[in-house]
Amino acid sequence: MKLYYSNASPFARKVLVAAHELGLADRIELVTVTVTPTAASAEVVAANPLSKIPTLVTDDGQAIYDSRVIVDYLDTLTPRALAPRSGAERFAILTELAAADGLLDAALLARYEQMFRPEPLRWTDWAEGQLDKVRRTLDHFEGLTLKAEGEVGILEIAVACGLGYLDFRFASEDWRTSRPKLAAFYAAFSQRPAWPITDPAR
Amino acid sequence: MKLYYSNASPFARKVLVAAHELGLADRIELVTVTVTPTAASAEVVAANPLSKIPTLVTDDGQAIYDSRVIVDYLDTLTPRALAPRSGAERFAILTELAAADGLLDAALLARYEQMFRPEPLRWTDWAEGQLDKVRRTLDHFEGLTLKAEGEVGILEIAVACGLGYLDFRFASEDWRTSRPKLAAFYAAFSQRPAWPITDPAR
CATH class of the missing domain: 1.20.1050.10 (Glutathione S-transferase Yfyf (Class Pi); Chain A, domain 2)
Incomplete structure (x- = not known):
């Protein structure tokens, strides 16, 4: 999986910490990008028209965002649960x-x-x-x-x-x-x- | 249930339309409030420290927000599903x-x-x-x-x-x-x- 990421983004950090806690961090390739509210990134836009990070792209090429959806997705990949299921x-x-x-x-x-x-x-x-x-x-x-x-x-x-x-x-x-x-x-x-x-x- | 609401909020509209589509609208009492980014509403803050709408309060007094979580919650109350479950x-x-x-x-x-x-x-x-x-x-x-x-x-x-x-x-x-x-x-x-x-x- 590929994660469009910035060091300074707290939403990106939330996803990355969740990945570490789930033992998934080594399956995620970090792609550091710069996005601002006034300057979109063409690379991010190709996956997410909002040009926001974090944006995940799975190995099948499916884009998944925003941070809450990414965490929900990662949470289905291991037996451990980061949130109550129901x-x-x-x-x-x-x-x-x-x-x-x-x-x-x-x-x-x-x-x-x-x-x-x-x-x-x-x-x-x-x-x-x-x-x-x-x-x-x-x-x-x-x-x-x-x-x-x-x-x-x-x-x-x-x-x-x-x-x-x-x-x-x-x-x-x-x-x-x-x-x-x-x-x-x-x-x-x-x-x-x-x-x-x-x-x-x- | 009580829904803190404003006519002009598209996120509140999303929740209300979802309630109508699920056949739940008559179980929701709308409480119209005014919130702006610079002026909190004490009534909303009592349920949601962000002072954002929509905010739902269940009959048991549990606060539920933001709009995405409210819709997810409403979606568990009827057999019909507004989103795929898995x-x-x-x-x-x-x-x-x-x-x-x-x-x-x-x-x-x-x-x-x-x-x-x-x-x-x-x-x-x-x-x-x-x-x-x-x-x-x-x-x-x-x-x-x-x-x-x-x-x-x-x-x-x-x-x-x-x-x-x-x-x-x-x-x-x-x-x-x-x-x-x-x-x-x-x-x-x-x-x-x-x-x-x-x-x-x-």
Whole structure:
């Protein structure tokens, strides 16, 4: 399988960490690409008209995206399950996963606003509105019980990718002080083998 | 069930049309709310820290979001299936659905750029980059076979919501001329009972 990828993309990291946790990483060839919201990549567009990463192409040539669908797909390739397959528990986890993905979407929009957009066109209210989404969602996650040892699930992976992205791009955002449970979870999750090898700052 | 909803949200429309197609609409109480990227709704935040709609709250008080998860959930409540339950066919459909959702995300970002952001802070390259994603994805959908009669699936519903949103918010975007198959699909889909009653312009 081929994964269109960028080191700095937290959604791509989520897929790659999931692949490592499932023992599938050595079946995935990483193709590093550069995409921005204003400049498509012809190579990615050939598989995904949105020109977004991560995009997976299977050995049969089938394109699979977005990150949530890729993880769902990888999750069918091994006996281990990253998410409950059915029942109320499944929708509880999928909803928390949507919160984690929404946190990442909001953080990326804030990042584009603060760094990518030409300086005279930046709008503080927009970036702050997105960061408020991030902060409220972190407060919500502080109330969950997340495990960092043993067989972790996709929710733990996604939350860790969110926290890692904040450390990577919003270093001045002190998310730990008022959220000791999340801080402890992240410190423990960072010890997993998949974490340092997918570190965007490595 | 309670659905936090706005008439103008194409993601909310997708959920509501899916509920109609599944015969579940009369079990859903619509709660109309106003959310913007810079102003959260306290009522929505109580169920979803992202303050995004659609957000569903079940009769047991469980919050379910985002739109994709809500549709997946509704799809378990009746024998009829809006998406294949497993296999390669499932991931093909989920990927096309991600394209349709990505089209809506891009259209919404273009809309925010062109109408919501203060005029002096607008960046043409950003709006055009998002609209390019929309157009490429429409070109891609033109190559699919979408059915508008009988038991439609979630992909057909999502594509129709994308096309309806373009007509609603980007009336000057002539998406039909170069895409006759999509135009015919949309004309036929618009005849379904769920369509006029969820029309944002009604």
